Amino acid sequence: xxxxxxxxxxxxxxxxxxxxxxxxxxxxxxxxxxxxxxxxxxxxxxxxxxxxxxxxxxxxxxxxxxxxxxxxxxxxxxxxxx
Numbered sequence: 804x805x806x807x808x809x810x811x812x813x814x815x816x817x818x819x820x821x822x823x824x825x826x827x828x829x830x831x832x833x834x835x836x837x838x839x840x841x842x843x844x845x846x847x848x849x850x851x852x853x854x855x856x857x858x859x860x861x862x863x864x865x866x867x868x869x870x871x872x873x874x875x876x877x878x879x880x881x882x883x884x885x
Contacts, residue, residue: 807824810823
């Protein structure tokens with residue numbers, strides 16, 4: 804902000820002052836939006852803890868369908884040739 808005041812006091816070009824104002828506003832906007840991203844994403848998609856629980860359930864169901872245990876190991880029975 805001091806930079807902007809110095810530009811105005813030194814009678815810098817209006818386009819330079821305008822650019823400095825825009826940069827300051829974009830920076831403040833980006834900070835405020837960044838602060839709200841987590842809150843909004845949690846309200847729309849659930850919290851990260853909820854997602855971890857869903858991932859665990861999906862992995863367990865997938866393992867059961869494929870015949871694998873919780874470590875992803877599949878037991879294969881083979882017939883001995885005689």
